[in-house]
Amino acid sequence: MIYHLQDKVVLITGASGGIGASCARELYKLGAKLVLTDLSQKALDTLAAEFAKERVLAMAMDVTDWKSIKKVTNIALSTFGKIDIVFANAGISWKESAYTVFNCDESEFKKILEVDLLGVWRTIKSTLPEVVKNKGQVVVTSSIYAFTNGMCNAPYATSKAGIEMLARSLRAELAGKSASASVLYPGWITTPLTEGVFGGDSLTTKMREIGFPPILRNTISPEKVAKALVKGLQHRKPRIIVPARWVPIQLFRGIVGIFSDWFLANHTRIQSMLLELEDRTKK
Template identity: 40%
Template sequence: MILDDALRLAGRTVARAVTRPPRYDLEGRVVFITGAARGLGAATARRAHVRGARVALVGRRLAPLQELAAELGSGAAAFEADVTSAEQLQQAATDAVATFGGIDVVIANAGIAPPSHTVATIDTDAFERTVDVDLLGQWRTVRATLPAVLESRGHILLVGSIYAFFNGVLAAPYAVSKAGVEQLARTLRVELASHGATAGIAYLGFIDTDLAADAFADASAQAIRQAVPRVFTREMTVTAAADAMLDAIERRAPQVSAPAWVRPLLAFRSVTTAVMDDVLLHNRNVQTAISDAEVAARQPES
């Protein structure tokens, strides 16, 4: 009996996976994007606008958001909000609804890169600020916009990373955050279903942005990067990443991965993570990089 029930459940899951839901066209939709001033957020806003969406550009600094809004023209507006402030995000959501009449899609994109230190040496404030922005910032974004998304039966996309399942050596707070974002997206997917709304997560590899440049700015981080095959660290363009996310939104997909190599690693993550951990444990350059990072962190600033 239990086996029969399990097989029936598996059959229904497969059927849902191969049945495409109706296309959720972005034409005329209101897309609320955090971290929209530059990098992936700005590129996503531009590409969404090309698809006919109206875009609410949200970020910490108003001036670059206003410049982007002016560049895009009709159907774009700037809203100042720091994702570490629930009050500011709530005001941005309220103002976006007042401006556009609602919110259909949320892209929780704002994020920062931590310094390349070990768990033993990273500054406590730096660790907690990364989690505050990269995980709790996405939670606050969801909470502020959720009433509008439920009303429109819209879609929420949380911007995750391969670090949701990659080893977070020298980037622990970022990896911790992205693992948490994955769980938040999975939870939302189930909780929103009865309301006709959907949620998903983007598992993205390295992107040619300031965030990636900051993350690998020092020699220790570069050593970690060089310990894995180059195909896994080659940067994709922000346009490619933005289009992948927007395509997933239009499919109401529960997940999207880019570039192409992420998908098989994600599918076999139990093997992927075990192999990766073993490689990093036994790579002499990685262990040297960890030691160097620890020494550098303990040296007084000049």
């Protein structure tokens, strides 16, 4: 049975980013009403200007701040009367350079977990009563980093693996309530988040090129993610993996993981680049 998106109220975090904005546009095309949230009100207003006023609410919201989430949830409810779908999508990675666990700054490591792991939990926890009441859906933006080695991106990968399990657990818990939770696993997407490993930083760019086989190396557009998200919502899919070339890796993640962990630990060039990276980012 298709879950129709017409008149569904969708709350999106990280809505003015690459994936968030593309998904907002795709959901809008199918008749959804949008609650767009992100850090910058100005960026949200620019995005909201693309849509009819009566079908959009744009409000700054910081996923590290309970008060901010609760305030926006309440305003969304008084504006639209309900929330059907929560798309917990906001996420960050290292601010400037990549780091290893050995030489990273503690506060930056913690900040990434605050946004990518606890921010998703806060967003879900604050809106879940509404989703359950409306037999709606929760989608978390995890990543292929939930099941591939997170070398040089440990707090990010830790968070993405964590929210994957959060949503899988939630899906089982919600089944008896006719609501559902799904995990979105984007591969490499052309957004500001991947600029470093696609030329912005020659060292991590090279590591990506050595660490991934050619078929898994390239980016796709956020518009493709949006199309996959919408299809996933319409069918309440447990897993939305995009691009599809990552499906076999997800399915055989156990065995692929054993091989890739071994490969990265034993590749002489990668190991010397890790030392180079630590040297470059030495405090």
